[in-house]
Amino acid sequence: MIKNEEKLAFVNFTAQEIVSHVRSWFIVFSLAVALLLNLLPLQGVALLLRPDFVALMILYWGINQPQRVGMSVAFTMGLLMDVGDASIFGQHALAYSVMAFIGLLLHRRLRIFSLHKQAPQVGLLLLSAQLIMLLTGLLTGANFPGWDFFLASVSGALLWSLLPALVKMPQRRKPDPDAL
Amino acid sequence: METAPQFFRHGPGPLARLVFFTLLSLLLMAIDTRFKYLPEIRQAIAVAIYPLQKLAHAPVAIYDQVSGFFVSQNQTDEIAHLRQQHLADQGQLQRLLALEAENVQLRKLLEARQRAESKTVMAEILYIPHDPFSRKAILDKGSQDSIQPGQIVVDDAGVVGQITRVYPWLSEVTLITDKDHSVPVQLVRNGLRSMVSGTGEDGTLELRYLVANADIQQGDLLVTSGIDGIYPPGLPVALVSKIESNAAYAFARITCTPAAGVNRNRQVLILLPLLSIPERPAEPIETKPDDKKRGKVGIR
Numbered sequence: 001m002i003k004n005e006e007k008l009a010f011v012n013f014t015a016q017e018i019v020s021h022v023r024s025w026f027i028v029f030s031l032a033v034a035l036l037l038n039l040l041p042l043q044g045v046a047l048l049l050r051p052d053f054v055a056l057m058i059l060y061w062g063i064n065q066p067q068r069v070g071m072s073v074a075f076t077m078g079l080l081m082d083v084g085d086a087s088i089f090g091q092h093a094l095a096y097s098v099m100a101f102i103g104l105l106l107h108r109r110l111r112i113f114s115l116h117k118q119a120p121q122v123g124l125l126l127l128s129a130q131l132i133m134l135l136t137g138l139l140t141g142a143n144f145p146g147w148d149f150f151l152a153s154v155s156g157a158l159l160w161s162l163l164p165a166l167v168k169m170p171q172r173r174k175p176d177p178d179a180l
Numbered sequence: 181m182e183t184a185p186q187f188f189r190h191g192p193g194p195l196a197r198l199v200f201f202t203l204l205s206l207l208l209m210a211i212d213t214r215f216k217y218l219p220e221i222r223q224a225i226a227v228a229i230y231p232l233q234k235l236a237h238a239p240v241a242i243y244d245q246v247s248g249f250f251v252s253q254n255q256t257d258e259i260a261h262l263r264q265q266h267l268a269d270q271g272q273l274q275r276l277l278a279l280e281a282e283n284v285q286l287r288k289l290l291e292a293r294q295r296a297e298s299k300t301v302m303a304e305i306l307y308i309p310h311d312p313f314s315r316k317a318i319l320d321k322g323s324q325d326s327i328q329p330g331q332i333v334v335d336d337a338g339v340v341g342q343i344t345r346v347y348p349w350l351s352e353v354t355l356i357t358d359k360d361h362s363v364p365v366q367l368v369r370n371g372l373r374s375m376v377s378g379t380g381e382d383g384t385l386e387l388r389y390l391v392a393n394a395d396i397q398q399g400d401l402l403v404t405s406g407i408d409g410i411y412p413p414g415l416p417v418a419l420v421s422k423i424e425s426n427a428a429y430a431f432a433r434i435t436c437t438p439a440a441g442v443n444r445n446r447q448v449l450i451l452l453p454l455l456s457i458p459e460r461p462a463e464p465i466e467t468k469p470d471d472k473k474r475g476k477v478g479i480r
Contacts, residue, residue: 032232039229039236041307050310071197075205083225084233085309086316086345086352090208097201104194137313140213143359143380145312152310 022065030167031057031077039084048148051156054081055129058096059122060163062103063110074100091136099129115161123157219345226347233318233350237306240446299452301325303333306350315358315378317341321450322349330410332451338416338439339363339404340448353448356417356438357382365417366405370395373405376418376436385418387434392425396434412451416440 034053042050054077061069078093085092102125103110110118130153138144192200303321321327323346333340333353341361345352354361359380366373372395376385390396400420406413418436425432 035229036232036236038310039233039307041237041240041305042310043308047308047310071194071201075201078205079208079221080225080229083222084229085311086318087309087311087313088209089212089222090205093208094202094205097198097205101194101198136209140209140313141359142313149312 022068024068026170027061027065027069030061031073033057035077035080035084038081048151049155051152051159052126052129055096055099055126056122056156056159056163058100059103059125060167062100063107064164066104066107069100070104071097071100087133088136088140091133094136095129095132098132099125102128115164119157119160122160123153126153126156222345223347226350230347230349233306237320300449301327301452303327303351303448303450305446305448313380314360315341315355315380315382316344317353317355319343319351319353319448319450320349322347322351324348326452327351327450332411332415333448334415334451335440335448337441338418339411340440342410343450351450356440357385363411363417364405364408365402366413367396368401368403369397372396373407374402376402383437385436385438387420387432387436389431390434392427392430392432394432396420396423396432398423401439402436 031054034057037053038050040050058069058074058077062074074096075093078091078096079089081087081092081096082089106121106125110121113121127150130150134145134149191197301321303319303325306318306320308317317340319327319333327343327346329343329346331343333343339356341353341355341358343351344354355378356363356376357378357380359378362375362377364373365376374387374390376387379386387396387402398420401416402418402420404411404413404415404417416439418438420434421437422435423432424434
């Protein structure tokens with residue numbers, strides 16, 4: 001089992017671009033950018049289709065850097081989103097922590113797949129967070145918001161295959177001209 | 181696990197953490213919904229994310245500035261039109277001033293309490309939160325501009341909502357379309373008083389518990405009645421758009437559309453001072469006053 005995993009990780013490693021060690025400030029920065037994108041003043045269809053960038057970023061780091069971004073980061077980001085979104089204090093926090101937990105459980109499995117195959121699974125993870133938010137919303141007496149509420153998960157899954165390229169862009173190593 | 185080297189130790193396991201965070205967030209939610217008790221933490225977080233909120237609004241602000249810079253032909257037309265409108269309004273305003281003066285005199289004669297003139301603060305909607313469970317908006321004015329919870333937000337056409345949370349530089353408005361929000365209203369045509377409540381959907385309000393034979397027609401204008409002491413009287417709230425009376429139910433199903441348009445314009449006015457309410461006359465101790473509900477009208 002261990003051998004197999006090592007082999008897979010190795011295959012994966014060569015397939016990916018070699019990225020310099022991710023710095024902590026970069027993770028913080030990317031989460032801040034995600035929060036910023038979530039707070040953009042959008043309206044109507046754009047607001048419905050807008051993926052939850054914070055959830056996506058938590059999943060991205062949770063899967064790629066599980067030692068550093070886990071449930072505590074997810075919980076903290078959830079509290080920030082709760083204030084930003086004017087929702088019940090703890091709603092996003094709960095949803096993100098559970099989502100990060102499932103992400104942590106599955107991160108080895110997910111990394112085996114190619115990005116396009118990861119996308120639907122990530123969509124399901126995003127859906128789990130939305131379901132928890134829906135459940136808490138309904139329990140506190142809100143109406144069912146309509147099925148288009150779940151469009152955000154779909155758009156998030158679609159965005160997933162582009163996300164690594166976007167995140168890696170600023171941290172790619174400059175090619176060394178003296179290297180072989 | 182004791183023999184594991186430092187590298188493999190990561191504190192408590194994922195399941196333990198999940199349980200911890202789940203319990204913590206459930207606790208926070210319970211405190212927030214039942215006791216409304218976490219303003220300090222919310223305030224601190226609000227201050228922390230304020231730069232991001234402001235930054236997210238920057239594209240809109242830049243667009244405004246740029247589009248304001250280029251005065252195009254149709255805007256000169258608009259200016260001409262507005263000048264005409266201004267003249268017409270001026271005439272009406274003068275009549276209003278005369279009426280006001282007359283009113284003051286009459287009120288003096290009647291020794292009536294003068295209605296408090298309300299000051300206003302202009303605010304801009306920063307963004308509409310993507311929370312499908314409530315209808316709220318974030319304004320760019322907060323406690324630094326002497327905004328307080330409970331103040332009324334209006335636009336040029338009518339009531340938008342009520343301030344429910346205040347941060348140092350931002351505030352949250354609960355829109356009248358929010359499911360838990362109600363406004364005491366009065367029909368302009370015949371003075372019938374009722375409450376209009378939000379439905380949780382954009383652009384629909386509901387007149388609940390109005391008897392099926394009530395004198396109400398499609399197109400009736402509802403204005404604030406002012407009996408709650410929070411909303412100043414006479415502000416337009418909604419237009420009756422649909423009446424369904426079914427003999428099977430005691431109440432008619434009356435749907436209204438809000439007069440104000442939150443999606444139309446971004447500038448709103450916050451009415452600053454709450455009306456000064458005359459002190460409640462001393463009540464006999466035996467009868468228990470059950471005015472709790474009335475005192476809370478409109479506040480979530």
